[in-house]
Amino acid sequence: MKGSDTRDRLLRAGLDLMSVSGLSGITLGQLAAATGLSKSGLFAHFQSKEHLEIELLNTSAATADHVVVEPIMLAPRGLPRLQAVMDHWLGWSHRAGLSGGCPVAAAMFELDDVEGEVRAHAAKLEFRWRAFLGELVRDARSLGHLTKETDPDQFVWELCGIYLSHHVSNRFYRDREAQTRARTAFAALVSRYESSPPEPEPPVKA
Amino acid sequence: MKGSDTRDRLLRAGLDLMSVSGLSGITLGQLAAATGLSKSGLFAHFQSKEHLEIELLNTSAATADHVVVEPIMLAPRGLPRLQAVMDHWLGWSHRAGLSGGCPVAAAMFELDDVEGEVRAHAAKLEFRWRAFLGELVRDARSLGHLTKETDPDQFVWELCGIYLSHHVSNRFYRDREAQTRARTAFAALVSRYESSPPEPEPPVKA
Numbered sequence: 001m002k003g004s005d006t007r008d009r010l011l012r013a014g015l016d017l018m019s020v021s022g023l024s025g026i027t028l029g030q031l032a033a034a035t036g037l038s039k040s041g042l043f044a045h046f047q048s049k050e051h052l053e054i055e056l057l058n059t060s061a062a063t064a065d066h067v068v069v070e071p072i073m074l075a076p077r078g079l080p081r082l083q084a085v086m087d088h089w090l091g092w093s094h095r096a097g098l099s100g101g102c103p104v105a106a107a108m109f110e111l112d113d114v115e116g117e118v119r120a121h122a123a124k125l126e127f128r129w130r131a132f133l134g135e136l137v138r139d140a141r142s143l144g145h146l147t148k149e150t151d152p153d154q155f156v157w158e159l160c161g162i163y164l165s166h167h168v169s170n171r172f173y174r175d176r177e178a179q180t181r182a183r184t185a186f187a188a189l190v191s192r193y194e195s196s197p198p199e200p201e202p203p204v205k206a
Numbered sequence: 207m208k209g210s211d212t213r214d215r216l217l218r219a220g221l222d223l224m225s226v227s228g229l230s231g232i233t234l235g236q237l238a239a240a241t242g243l244s245k246s247g248l249f250a251h252f253q254s255k256e257h258l259e260i261e262l263l264n265t266s267a268a269t270a271d272h273v274v275v276e277p278i279m280l281a282p283r284g285l286p287r288l289q290a291v292m293d294h295w296l297g298w299s300h301r302a303g304l305s306g307g308c309p310v311a312a313a314m315f316e317l318d319d320v321e322g323e324v325r326a327h328a329a330k331l332e333f334r335w336r337a338f339l340g341e342l343v344r345d346a347r348s349l350g351h352l353t354k355e356t357d358p359d360q361f362v363w364e365l366c367g368i369y370l371s372h373h374v375s376n377r378f379y380r381d382r383e384a385q386t387r388a389r390t391a392f393a394a395l396v397s398r399y400e401s402s403p404p405e406p407e408p409p410v411k412a
Contacts, residue, residue, distance in 0.1 A: 022316055109311060110228055123379065158367075164370035168318070185363070188394075
């Protein structure tokens with residue numbers, strides 16, 4: 001399994017580079033240097049730069065599944081699980097040991113005006129992620145933790161805004177308040193849709 | 207003034223490229239091709255790639271001053287002026303005739319983990335922009351349109367989240383609902399801090 005070990009090592013090194021410099025910041029020469037392989041050795045694993053980029057996006061998604069999704073799913077269903085999104089999604093790239101920020105967030109800004117299969121693949125992964133978040137909102141709504149009027153798409157849209165603003169304030173501004181700001185924004189978002197005030201326990205609507 | 211005309215044309219073409227491909231997507235070769243100049247001709251105008259990038263960020267800011275800030279300042283002070291931010295900020299790069307999205311938003315994700323003077327300059331411009339937004343919030347608060355408890359930094363932080371989520375949904379997803387989603391989020395943000403409820407339907411929580 002030497003070949004697949006090398007491939008894993010390449011993808012891991014590539015993901016780290018991508019988290020710092022973005023997709024366009026990764027050259028095959030850099031990746032070869034970072035892993036001690038020749039450029040032709042790299043081409044044996046990835047047929048093209050596009051193919052490498054798609055594999056890097058997949059590696060990012062697989063890493064996030066492990067570092068973000070798995071711990072979220074350990075929280076109790078409904079609102080507690082939505083709260084767990086805040087604990088595990090924000091700043092995940094640091095906890096995954098990456099040198100830079102969330103590679104997919106950066107890719108969305110990098111690829112927004114660039115057509116092609118890499119963009120299409122990034123969009124597919126991000127749609128999948130938002131569908132996952134939407135399911136958590138729907139679950140909280142069906143359990144009565146959020147009102148029936150809750151619009152899951154609007155909730156997810158605003159949650160993504162909190163994530164992106166946190167990314168910028170945390171990584172670009174290096175603002176120590178980033179986490180507090182994000183939590184305040186999230187609490188306000190939840191309280192707009194919350195079925196019952198937090199004090200009493202019964203989560204079921206009258 | 208031939209030299210300064212050429213320089214303006216270079217910066218305009220460069221800003222358009224930057225809006226599509228980001229800072230790292232601009233090569234001197236591309237810019238030379240887009241403007242019919244030689245690479246050495248480009249170097250006569252900009253001493254380095256970094257210098258060109260800083261000038262492009264300045265061009266972006268000057269364009270936004272014209273397309274975003276000037277019309278905002280025509281709106282009546284206070285809440286109407288804050289509302290005008292939504293009308294003129296979101297989607298401004300399209301109204302400025304650029305082929306791609308907001309170059310500074312993309313630069314924040316591109317430069318977040320990259321040290322250097324380009325990053326420092328982008329941060330300076332973005333701080334200036336956020337200070338401007340903060341002033342509008344303070345003004346709305348001092349006029350009594352927003353409550354005394356309004357935290358301008360939190361307001362601006364969340365407003366930037368709305369802007370970023372709109373950028374992604376508008377440009378990356380090409381979602382027709384982007385504008386409506388952004389307006390719903392903004393209305394909720396304002397209503398959290400609004401001094402007096404709009405007569406017909408008080409949105410104030412108990």
